[in-house]
Amino acid sequence: MAESESTTNMPAASDDGHDGNDDNDSEPARKRQRIRLSCLECRRRKLSCSRELPCDRCLKSGTPDRCSYESKPGGPTTTAASLAGEKTSFSPVAPLVSFGAGSDNARRPSGNHPPARREADNSLLKDAARDHERIRKLELEVAQLRTTLSKQSSVDGSTIAASPSTIKDVAKETHVVTSCASFIPETAHGYRGNSFRSRYYGPYNAWSALQELTGIHPFMRETADEWLRPLNIQKKDRAKRQEDRDKKFAEPDPFLESILPSKDETDSLIAVYLDQFEQLHRIVHIPTFKKEYAAFWDPSHERCASFTALVLSMIAVSCCMDMQASNKFVGIKSSSFQTAEKWTTACVEWHGRQSQKHRRLVHYQIACLLYLAKKVNIIKKKRFWTTAGSMIREAITIGLHQDPDHAGKRISPYNAEMRRRLWATMVEFDVQASHNQGVPTLLSQVYNDTDAPGNLDDESFDESSTELPISRPRLEYTFSSYAHLSRQSLPLRLELNKLLTGPPVDLEWEQVLQYSDMITQEIDALPEWDLExxxxxxxxxxxxxxxxxxxxxxxxxxxxxxxxxxxxRKYHSKYQTAEFVYYSAARDLVMMHDRLFQKGIRALYFLREDSLRAAMNLCNVSLHQPKGTIVPVSSQYAANRPAASTGLIMSNAQETLGLIEKCIMIMEDRILRCGNNDPWGYSSMCAAYGLLETHLGIKILDNAKAKAAERFISLHYKLLAYQIPPFPTQQTQSDLATSQPNPDAISGPSSVSPFAMQLGATPLHREGPPLSMPWLLPTDTTQLLVPNPDVNFGMLDSDLTDLWGDWGGDFT
Structure with a gap:
């Protein structure tokens, strides 16, 4: 019997192929399972892995923090030293466990030992294995940090990218970063709830502290059953309350219904939004929206107030894109702008009345659309940054910055993907608003664990999908391509934003070149699609x-x-590179926007201020060049012209003027659609153009001033010409109908400007459609600018003189 027990126990005690008998060394050792060299994330996604730390796949997907490898078969770890397999300096666990003077039996427990001795040996073996694994993790975490910093990538894949200066202090910072990184996974423990009715709690709030109290939940439950339940304290009828909320949610809103336009007008505006804006910022799932939109116009279907607000906020974004409704003005604002402002204000008020606790997907979609509507129509410009920051804070409270797949939450694939899309949209809103205003963004301090939205077409999944399809290749364009690829450069942009908006820092020239190289690498990594x-x-x-x-x-x-x-630049020749990079970047911005403008795609320059910024930048870099070194345009100066400059910027001075002219034309098109809601921008561009002409010797100072004033006033003559008459006129209704401007003059896809601008001509001589109120034009056309005493610019409700006389005042 003893012999049988001994025989049974002996194989179980073997850890390295021996059975406890020194005479049986010829028995073959147990074959060890090979460590898989691909990272766990690539294995999960079934993709090829570069076997680096982090690998190329994880870097491109924006999740380098998830790149981890197996330290032993079946045991994942957060490091990548297992890429080296058995070539690591550490040996297997067994050789580290040595308790005797060199005998094999002293190194491992044997079946012949008493139970107490076997238990002690097993305990020592486990402790040694645990210590070995801990040492391995610590050393490999150091290796991981060094590798990551040397590649200048993000520490956590979403916040601050490694700057060039941090590379010099790797050894000094390693311990601090390692200690901080060990707490990052804990942030996912406060994510409670599902869908969009979730709530995020950090690791140090009161709820997390309650979770740390062992036995608190059964104690409270037993106390309630024993002492409180007999008192017949009425409990909340949660089912009844949920039923009441659902009933209230489905009710219509009479005021929103009253301002809803006709179906034909709504259809056209919805089509413009889905065709342009939804390809940039993913807010709605298009097939689901179209299905609900079709039922929205069904007479037998009761309209839900939330969907009515969604439709109104959506058409408020694209309202000024429709020129058929933008050809009338009241003051300096078009009728389309006033309509969009009315819809936006009504939706903002409705959205503010909704419960902060019981919110659904549609509430966050409406919030994003309202921000877009304000941005496009320039409504409350000073609040763009604070509004974007408020959306980020609200998104964090429901855990949008934590990916549900990482947190192990049971959320449907549809809701999980919509959470990723909305978070990506809000992030881009906040980053751009921060850059425009030159102030920091909260995102620099937020641990962003959410994956990038998949490169998926909306038709490939819906609310009933049990799993999401595999994200398509980068070279394959979908409506979600921008949201998918923009996440790749987010760490670098956040680092640059923190650098440029934080405390004043004197950057070394070498650091500027390194950042420029990092930006260029991100640009080169972008796919080249067929733009036609x-x-x-x-x-x-x-x-x-x-x-x-x-x-x-x-x-x-x-x-x-x-x-x-x-x-x-004038003190050292090495800074000539700064001029070239500065000029090339501004020129590229104008050329890319002009390419969209020529195609009739206006969504991007309605959303951004690049045309204004680029015009100022081009003028700035040109003014830093030597004065009067360009060959004048007019041949009358040919006899006295100075020698032409051989510098790149001054050699392209004529092109620079043409680029600024393109920016002014883009701004004019926006003003004649939406109104002069930001008049400081247009007046400054006209002044910059005249100032540059003076600097280049093309015009003398007085002529340049007159030309700038003529351009500025002629635009306001156009606004006056399309004013809604405040009094009856002698024109018949048929005359007014025939004198209305032709919408095709502006809405045509190849239209460069709504009115052809002839330089040096008086406002009356400019080409364009017939004006509806010609009596507002100057009466004397023999001089450059002779005001008409019958013209009252007070109708525009704007002090035009202050725009020029007090440029340091309130621009917005």
Missing amino acids: MEENSEMSHKPILAHTLLHVQLRQYLIPLHQPYLKL
Whole structure:
């Protein structure tokens, strides 16, 4: 019997192929399972892995923190030293466990030992294995940090990218970063709830502290059953309350119904929004929206107030794109703008009355659409940054910054993907608002664990999907391509944003060059799509929109990085590179926007201020060049002209003037659609153009001033010409109908400007459609600018003189 027990126990005690008998060394050792060399994330996604730390796949997907490898078969770890397999300096666990003087039996427990001795040996073996694994993790975490910093990638894949200066202090910072990184996974423990009725709690709030109290939940439950339940304290009828909320949610809103336009007008505005804006910022699931939108107009279907608000906020975004409704003005604002402002205000008030606790997907969609509507129509411009920051804070409270797949939450694939899309949209809103205003963003301090939205077409999944399809390749364009690819450059943009908006820092020239190189690498990594896809296909896909925005949002950082070195160019020749990079970045911004403008795609320059910024930047870099070194345009100066400059910027001075002219034309098109809601921008562009003409010797100072004033006033004559008459006129109704402007003059896809601008001509001589109120034009056309005493610019409800006389005042 003893012999049988001994025989049974002996194989179980073997850890390295021995059975406890020294004479049986010829028995073959147990074959060890090979460690898989691909990272766990690539294995999960069934993709090839570069076997680096982090690997290329994880870097491109924006999740380098999830790149981990197996330290032993079946045991994942957060490090990548297992890439080296058995070549690591550590040996297997067994050789580290040595308790005797060199005998094999002293190193491992044997079946012949008493139970107490076997238990002690097993305990020592486990402790040694645990210590070995802990040492391995610590050392490999150091190796991981060094590798990551040397590649200048993000520490956590979403917040601050490694700056060039941090590479020098790797050894000094390793311990601090390692200690902080060990707490990152704990942030996912406070994510409670599902869908969009979730709530995020950090690791140090009161709820998390309650979770740490062992036995608190059974104690409270037993106390309630024993002492409180006999008192017949009435409990909340949660089912009844949920039923009441659902009933109230389905009710219509009479006021929103009253301001809803006709179906035909709504259909056209919805089509414009889905065709252009939804390809940039993913807010709605298009097939689901179209299904609900079709039922929305069914007379037998009761309209839900939330969907009515969704439709109104959506058409408020694209309202000014429809020129048929933008040809009338009241003051300096078009009738389309006033309509969009009315819809936006009504939806903002409705959204503010909704419960902060019981919110659904549609509430966050409406919030994003309202921000877009305010941005496009320039409503409350000073609040753009604070509004975007408020959306980020609200998104964090429901845990949108935590990916449900990482947190192990049971959320449907549809809701999980919509959470990723909305978070990506809010992030881009906040980052751009921060850059425009030159102030920091909260995102620099937020641990962003959410994956990038998949490169998926909406038709590939819906609310009933049990799993999401595999994300399509980067070279394949979808409506979600921008949201998918923009996440790749987010760490770098956040680092640059923190650098440019934080405390004043004197950047070394070498650091500026390194950041410029990092920006260029991100630009080169962007895919090259067929930008004429929309012309060769029946689909409404416009890769040119996403392509332009992906490039613009990176190139815009080159300008503030190199701007401080423009003044240093005359002191050292090495800073000539700053001039070239600065000029090229501004030129590229104008060219990319003009390409969209020529195609009739206006969504991007309605959303951004690149045309204004680029015009000022081009003028700035040109003014830093020697004065009067350009060959004048007019031949009358040919005899006295100075020698032409051989510098790149001055050699392209004529092109620079043409680029600024393009920016002014883009701004004019926006004003004649939406109104002069930001008059400081247009007046400054006209002044910058005249100032540059003076600097280049093309015009003398007085002529340049007159030309700038003529351009500015002529635009306001156009606004006056399309005013809604406040009094009856002698014109008949048929005359007014025939004198209305032709919408095709502006809405045509190849239209460069709504009115052909002839330089040097008086306002009356400009070409364009017949004006509806010609009596407002100047009466004397023999002089350059002779005001008409019958014209009252007070109708525009704007002090035009203050725009020029007090440029340091309130611009917005």
